[in-house]
Amino acid sequence: MLLVLLVFVSYAILLSAVLARAGHRSGAASSRGAPRSHPSRILIVGATGGTGRQLVMQALERGYLVTVLVRDPSRLQVEHAHLTILRGDVLDGSSVEAAMRGQEAVLSALGHKQFLHPTRILSEGTRNILRAMEKHGVSRFVCLTSLGIGDSAGRMGLYYTLFVIPVVLPFYFWDKSRQERMIEKSHTEWVVVRPGVLTNADKRGRPRHGDRVGSFFMTVRISRADVADFMLDQLVSDTYLRTAPGVCW
Numbered sequence: 521m522l523l524v525l526l527v528f529v530s531y532a533i534l535l536s537a538v539l540a541r542a543g544h545r546s547g548a549a550s551s552r553g554a555p556r557s558h559p560s561r562i563l564i565v566g567a568t569g570g571t572g573r574q575l576v577m578q579a580l581e582r583g584y585l586v587t588v589l590v591r592d593p594s595r596l597q598v599e600h601a602h603l604t605i606l607r608g609d610v611l612d613g614s615s616v617e618a619a620m621r622g623q624e625a626v627l628s629a630l631g632h633k634q635f636l637h638p639t640r641i642l643s644e645g646t647r648n649i650l651r652a653m654e655k656h657g658v659s660r661f662v663c664l665t666s667l668g669i670g671d672s673a674g675r676m677g678l679y680y681t682l683f684v685i686p687v688v689l690p691f692y693f694w695d696k697s698r699q700e701r702m703i704e705k706s707h708t709e710w711v712v713v714r715p716g717v718l719t720n721a722d723k724r725g726r727p728r729h730g731d732r733v734g735s736f737f738m739t740v741r742i743s744r745a746d747v748a749d750f751m752l753d754q755l756v757s758d759t760y761l762r763t764a765p766g767v768c769w
Contacts, residue, residue, distance in 0.1 A: 532686040536673050539685075542697035543670025544704045544712060546731055546763040558756050559624035559660065561585045565610055565649060566629035568595040571664060571718065574748035575627055576603070582752060589619040610645035613652070620652040625660035625755050629748075638691050643698035650706045661708040662754045664715070664747065665696045667734045667766050672714050675734025675766060680717070700764065709761060711754040715747045716740035716768035723749055724769065733766030740768040 562579060566572040567588035573596070579586050580600050587604040590596055596605060608615025610630065620626075626649060632641050646663065653661060668676045668685055676685070685693055703710050716734060723745035734740050750767050754760060 532682045535686045535690060536668075536681055539669050539693055539697055540671065540673035542694070542701065543665075543673070544700040544764045545671045546765075559584075561587070561623050562625045562627060562755070563587045563589065563619055563623040563658075564627050564629070565589055565616075565645070566631055566664075568592065569629055569631050570720065571631075571744040571747055572629040573598070574744045575629055575751060578745075578748050578752055579627075587619055587623065589615060610648060611641065613648045616648040616652045617655065620649075620656045620658060623656070623658050626653060626658060626662070627751055627755075628661070628663040629751075630664070632692075635689055635692050639695055640698070642692075642695045643702055646699045646702055650702065650708065653708055654706075659709045660755060661703065661706070661710045662751050663699070663703055663710065663712050664751065665700055665712055665764070666693070667714045667716050667740065667768070668693060669697050669700060669714065670764060671731070672734060672764070672766050674736050675740070676716060677735050677739035678737055679739050681736075704762075709758075711760045711762070712764035713747065713751050713754065714764055714766045716742050716766070718747065719743050721745070725749070727767050727769055729765050729767040731763070731765065733768055742768045 562584050564575050567576050568590050576598055585602050589606050589608045591609050593605045593607055606619050630642050630645050674681050700712055719741050721743040727742055727746045
């Protein structure tokens with residue numbers, strides 16, 4: 521039994537090390553704190569997920585003209601004069617290109633629940649987004665990934681590092697690491713946002729954020745509402761330009 525435990529812990533530590541090397545490793549931002557012009561038309565991908573819905577609602581509250589690309593529009597259940605809902609799949613390049621026309625920025629909250637087998641949904645979907653952005657001259661890209669990747673490896677706490685990620689989410693996190701590297705190599709003005717464990721709690725405002733956010737011991741959490749608020753802030757700030765800040769309470 522002890523041998524099995526040692527093998528499992530070794531596997532979990534090895535996976536964390538691999539994710540550390542595979543994901544983005546942040547350097548200094550190129551223009552920290554510089555103000556940006558305010559985009560008016562934005563595309564949100566992954567809008568039917570918990571964080572995606574928060575992005576849509578908060579973006580509309582901020583006065584953006586919002587377009588969403590969703591496979592099943594009935595799942596969004598949001599109506600607004602400034603909201604355009606397009607049916608399509610992020611894995612279909614032509615759908616993404618059609619949605620990208622006329623946009624000024626993109627926010628991605630892509631996710632899925634296919635945890636138990638290898639997948640490239642996140643990385644391939646992001647590849648299509650980046651290609652369409654380049655084709656249509658859209659520069660700003662804010663993308664949701666997670667703590668536990670790149671230089672944030674281990675920062676979701678021991679429970680996630682030693683159990684949840686290696687047992688439940690290894691394929692999911694490996695695809696997230698590919699997603700981050702793909703974004704890193706792009707020519708976009710990107711910001712990768714890495715939250716802790718997501719909750720449905722109310723927005724608190726002013727979460728902790730930065731390069732060293734998280735904990736190697738305790739599980740760190742944050743509400744989807746606070747993550748959406750932080751992601752929207754990145755549309756008009758260069759504080760974290762081409763870096764991957766963590767964000768949690």
